[in-house]
Amino acid sequence: MNYSFISIKRQSIMGIGMLLVLAYHYMLHYGVYHSPLIIRGDIGVDLFLIASGLGCFYSLSSKTIKDYFKARLKRIYPTFILLTILFIFLDGIILDSHLSVNQWLLKISGLSYFISGDLSTWYISAILVLYLFSPLLFAFVENLYLLYGLLFIVYLFPCVAALCDISYLNIFIFRMISFILGAVIAYNILRKKEINIVVLLVSLIIWGGVMACGYINIVDYPRNQIRYVFYPLIAFGLIYGIKYIKSDRILGFMGKYSLEIYLIHQPVFRYLSFIENKFYFVALTLIVTCSFAMLxxxxxxxxxxxxxxGKI
Known part of the structure; x- marks a missing residue:
């Protein structure tokens, strides 16, 4: 199978991921619309991570480790810090919500998800950690046996997390699969070698299904997290569908500004939550979020x- 279209459509993949995340948060917090796809719109994160894994593997293949980390941090941190500080102030002014100094520092570091379980920007925490370990993770991609071993081991982590009462980490742990899958796709494209991704996905489903049976038998295991076992396969199916979309200007726009929209949309939802009409709420929050993202x-x-x- 030729996967080169995925690198060409990478921005559109990020775009559809962002649209699904928006739909998920509208539904989750405001009950805007009820359907199986929108309820499971958090699969958009898997699309982000597949695209990110692909982009990171490309970057590591052409840059030194130093230049790679510099480029990754440059893409994330300035925007993240600017918006985090802005919304901390606006939360205090508009919502009368105030943070301690420690909470400030955790927020700005981007690691609040891992340290305190803060889910508001958990994806940023997750992607920063994946950036840090990606040179090691991608070394496994070069060896098929190590790759399968790594992916299978990932499915063991949620059991440990459940037993240690840190199951909130599972939304990240399961998603490591999607990031590595993106690297495997990039490996196929760049090295012109064939790791059969369909076989890989089926293997993951089988192993994930076996582990899911184990999760069910763990006392107090959050059963709704078992769906993450199947997200990589569904996400890959969505990506393959993008191949047949001829006009993807909207997806391209959403992908281009995906980082900014991700960081902006939930605070905007909170600030405009007084709007009772759901149509006006969705329309206005989308306009404000996208306009502010471009700015x-x-x-x-x-x-x-x-x-x-040298002007600064």
Whole structure:
């Protein structure tokens, strides 16, 4: 199977992932619309991670480790820190919600999910850790036996997390599979070698299903997390469907600004939650979120330009 279209459609993959995450949060917090796809819109995170795994493998193949980390942090941290500080202040002013100094530092570090279980920007925490370990993770991709061993071991972690009462980490642990899957796709494209991804996915489903039976037998295991076992297969199916979308301008837009939209949309939802009409709420929050996302990206790019020219 030719996977090169995935690298071409990477921005659209991020875009459909962002749309699904938006739909999921609208449904989860405001009951805007009820359907199986929207209820499971958190599969958009798996699309993010497949695209990120692919992009990171590409980057590591052409850059030094130092340049790789520099590029990854440059993409995430300036935008993340700017918006985190802004929304901490706005939460205090608009919602009368105030954080301690320790909470401030945890938020700004991007590691609040791992340390305190904060789910508000858990994806940022997760992707930063995956960036850190990606050179090691991708070394496993080069060896098929090590790859299968790594993927199977990942499915053991949720059992440990459940027994240690840290099951909130499972939304990250399960998603490591999708990140590694993205790297496998990039490996196939760049090395022109064939790791049969369909066989890989079926193997994961079988092993994941076996482990799911084990999860069910663990006392107080959060059963709704078992769905994550099947997300990589579903996400890959969605990605394959994108191949046949001829006009993807909207998906491209959402993908281009996916980081900014991800960081902005939930605070905007909170600030405008007084709007009772669901249509107006969705329309206005989308307009505000997308407009602000474009503005933030312009500001960050200007700061980069000024820094490069020595004006800052």
């Amino acid at each position: 933030v990206k312009i500001i960050i790019n200007k700061l980069y330009d000024w820094t490069a020219s």
